[in-house]
Amino acid sequence: MRQTLDYLRETASQTAGPYVHIGLAPGAAGFDIYREELGRDIAGPNARGQRIRVEGLVIDGMGSPVKDVLIEVWQANADGIYPTPDGGAVEDGFRGWGRVITDFETGEWSFETVKPGAVAGRHPTVSSVARRVRDTHPDWMGRTDEAAARMAPHLNFWLVARGINIGLNTRMYFPDEAEANAADPVLNLIEWEKRRATLIATRGEDKAGLPVYRFEIRLQGDDETVFFDI
Amino acid sequence: MTPAEFYQRDRRLQPPALTPDYKTSVARSPRLSLISLENTASEITGPTFGHGDIDPIDNDLIKNHARTGDPIGERIIVHGRVLDENARPVPNTLVEIWQANAGGRYRHKKDSYLAPIDPNFGGCGRTLTDGTGYYFFRTVKPGAYPWRNWINNWRPAHIHVSVFGTAFCQRLITQLYFEGDPLIAQCPIVHTIPDPDAIQQLIARLDMNASVPLDCLAYKFDIVLRGRRSTLFENRLEGN
Numbered sequence: 001m002r003q004t005l006d007y008l009r010e011t012a013s014q015t016a017g018p019y020v021h022i023g024l025a026p027g028a029a030g031f032d033i034y035r036e037e038l039g040r041d042i043a044g045p046n047a048r049g050q051r052i053r054v055e056g057l058v059i060d061g062m063g064s065p066v067k068d069v070l071i072e073v074w075q076a077n078a079d080g081i082y083p084t085p086d087g088g089a090v091e092d093g094f095r096g097w098g099r100v101i102t103d104f105e106t107g108e109w110s111f112e113t114v115k116p117g118a119v120a121g122r123h124p125t126v127s128s129v130a131r132r133v134r135d136t137h138p139d140w141m142g143r144t145d146e147a148a149a150r151m152a153p154h155l156n157f158w159l160v161a162r163g164i165n166i167g168l169n170t171r172m173y174f175p176d177e178a179e180a181n182a183a184d185p186v187l188n189l190i191e192w193e194k195r196r197a198t199l200i201a202t203r204g205e206d207k208a209g210l211p212v213y214r215f216e217i218r219l220q221g222d223d224e225t226v227f228f229d230i
Numbered sequence: 231m232t233p234a235e236f237y238q239r240d241r242r243l244q245p246p247a248l249t250p251d252y253k254t255s256v257a258r259s260p261r262l263s264l265i266s267l268e269n270t271a272s273e274i275t276g277p278t279f280g281h282g283d284i285d286p287i288d289n290d291l292i293k294n295h296a297r298t299g300d301p302i303g304e305r306i307i308v309h310g311r312v313l314d315e316n317a318r319p320v321p322n323t324l325v326e327i328w329q330a331n332a333g334g335r336y337r338h339k340k341d342s343y344l345a346p347i348d349p350n351f352g353g354c355g356r357t358l359t360d361g362t363g364y365y366f367f368r369t370v371k372p373g374a375y376p377w378r379n380w381i382n383n384w385r386p387a388h389i390h391v392s393v394f395g396t397a398f399c400q401r402l403i404t405q406l407y408f409e410g411d412p413l414i415a416q417c418p419i420v421h422t423i424p425d426p427d428a429i430q431q432l433i434a435r436l437d438m439n440a441s442v443p444l445d446c447l448a449y450k451f452d453i454v455l456r457g458r459r460s461t462l463f464e465n466r467l468e469g470n
Contacts, residue, residue, distance in 0.1 A: 007315045008454045012428040013244055014405040015252075015419060016390065019338045023328025023354045023390055030339040033295055033352045035285055038324075061257040068340070074276065074398045082275040085322075085396070097277035104340070122270045156272050160403055163254030165245035165422045167401060171272075190265055220261050229239065229264035230273045230399045 013166035020070050020160060021101060028101045037099075042073060042113040044093025049078025049117070053212045054172070054201070055110035058102075058159060061220030065107025069161040071100040073111065080117035080150070113155075115174065115211075121149035121185050152180035152187070154199075159217065169228045172215045173200045190226055198225045234459045235269040236399055237315055245422035252418045253379050273399040279324040279358060288356045291329075291369035295352030302348055303332025303370030305446035308406065308434065311363040312393055315457030319363025325453075326356040326392040327367060327406075334375030334385075343375055368446070374413055386413035386420065395455040406451050407433045 021029040027037055043051075058066040074097050076082045077090045083097075090096065102109045152173055159168040173181050181187055187196045201213040217225045247259035267273070287294050292301060308327075312320040330336045330353065333345035337353050351370065359365045372387045389406040407414050414420055414433065423429050431454070440448035 006317065007457065008313060008317050009243060009428065009431065010240060010315060010456050011402060011404050011431055011454045012423045012425070013402060014390075014422070014432070015255075016392075016403045017405075018340060019328065019336045020390070020403075022336060022338050022352075023326050023356075023392060026352070026354055029337065031295075031337055031352060033354060034288065034356075036283070038279070038283060061259075061261075064257075066258065072401070074272070076272075082271060083277070084275065085278045095277060119271050122268060151270060151272070154272070156398055158398070158401055161258065163252070163256075163258035165247060165249060165252070165255060165259075167403060168247075168260065169399075186267060186270070189267065219258050224260055224262050226262075227260050227264050228267040229241070230267050230269065 015162060015165050016070065016160035016167075018068050018162040020068075024070060025099060025101050028104075039072065039095075039097060039099030041093075042075065042095060042098035042111065043077075044091065044095060046091040047077060047094050047114045048091060049114040051112065051210060052115050053110055053112050053206065053210055054155065054215060055108065055212060056201075056215040056217065057107050057109070058161075058217045059219065063221070065102075066161055066219070067102055067104055067107040069102060069107070069109075069159055069164075071109065072158045073098045073100060073113070074156040074158070075113065075154075076116040076119045078114055078117045080119040080153075082119070116153045116155065118150040118153055118180055121151045149185065150180070150183075152177050152184040154184075154186075157217070168219075169230050170217065170225055171199055171228070172213070174213065175200050175203050195226050198223055235274055236397060236456045236458050239456060243423070243425040243428040245424070249418070249422040252422050255422070269399065274397045276394060276396055276398040276400065278322070278396070279394070280322075281358065283324075284356055284358065289365075289367045291327075291352065291355045291367060293368075294355065296350045299350055301331065301351035301370050303351075303373075305368070306371050307366055307368055307440060307442070307446055307448040308389065308451055309364070309366035309437075309440060309448060310434075310451040310453065312359050312365065312395075312453045312455065313363055314395070314400075314455050316460065318457075319359070319361075320395055320455055321359055321361045321363055323359050323363075323396070324356060324394045325359060325365045326354070327369075327389050328354040329369065329372040329389040330375055332370050332373050334373030345373065345375065371408065374411075379418055383418065384413055384416070386411045386417050391451075391453065393453055393455060397458075400455040402453070402455060404432060404453070406449075408449060409433055409435050
């Protein structure tokens with residue numbers, strides 16, 4: 001008998017197309033059908049932490065804004081905790097997920113949320129040897145290995161649009177977290193230091209003093225944004 | 231329990247970013263390699279949805295935008311299961327669809343095709359899979375329509391499908407095609423997918439057993455999301 005593997009194969013992706021809004025944001029397509037569209041409120045009313053606005057553009061290889069892109073955002077709360085199916089250890093009403101659509105005339109997009117906290121990294125559980133060293137010589141270790149393994153605060157982005165065959169995954173990091181960014185295990189995976197900068201937003205403030213982070217995503221060109229195969 | 235990681239995505243069956251026969255991809259495709267990122271908490275978690283988020287009528291496209299009567303077109307049921315690569319059902323996950331009407335026209339301010347809007351058809355629906363991963367929609371079969379790519383390209387009849395799964399790295403948007411449609415073989419968007427079997431997996435099969443006599447036909451469409459590793463060895467967390 002020939003041995004076989006019984007795995008199924010993932011369904012192939014196809015472009016979301018120009019009319020993605022009909023399905024995922026019908027109000028933007030020009031009609032009202034659902035009681036409530038999903039993804040409009042990322043953090044909810046009870047979220048702790050710093051309220052922020054994030055804005056930007058997605059720019060194509062010709063330097064033009066991608067006016068029909070749809071972005072989904074996934075983030076941890078201010079404590080660095082992601083919601084789980086049972087709600088998890090996040091504030092009531094914190095979804096951590098949002099859908100962001102553009103102004104069809106300009107391609108500009110923006111959303112409001114709270115700034116996420118640092119998130120446990122890939123190896124939050126250190127080796128037993130390292131833990132023993134830390135527990136017996138805390139000063140010698142300098143900092144805890146949990147801290148070393150933490151990922152800097154970031155927002156996870158997923159981009160779909162006409163002309164994008166499979167959703168593009170990237171991350172936005174914060175410019176006011178230079179130390180955490182320098183230690184971030186994901187940014188440090190990127191061999192070319194210059195490319196790491198493509199994931200770091202710039203910071204401003206609106207008239208009311210709300211921090212506004214601007215993040216321009218370049219699909220191609222000299223400053224092509226880093227995209228991840230996750 | 232710590233959520234486990236996912237099998238790597240098989241990029242050999244997925245469409246590459248740059249597919250020149252689909253012209254819009256040329257300026258919208260990253261040219262540099264994706265950076266491979268082993269799963270972290272940011273990828274193995276994801277949003278979840280409940281019955282409080284949607285309404286029961288949301289999966290009935292024949293009724294959810296009906297104004298003066300039912301929409302024009304061939305009445306169909308689209309149904310199937312959301313599974314993972316381990317063939318396990320994905321329960322309680324959000325499935326959203328959108329489509330053109332029976333004449334091939336979308337209810338979208340950017341669609342200017344000369345076929346008319348159907349006053350009774352919105353063209354979108356959403357539902358949650360049940361405990362066995364099963365979902366269904368009732369709708370009308372969408373029409374083919376022309377699009378600007380080559381001079382005379384026509385999209386095969388299709389329904390756009392969006393699925394979440396349990397993790398942000400499972401997020402998927404695809405298109406459902408209909409068995410027997412001769413336009414499938416000619417479509418540059420279909421053929422962004424390099425693997426013929428993966429294309430076949432996007433073609434819903436006519437399912438007479440699920441049709442309703444004297445009412446509507448049915449098409450079956452199973453959706454497979456990335457699979458999760460099953461075992462978490464305490465002594466080698468880094469491997470899981």
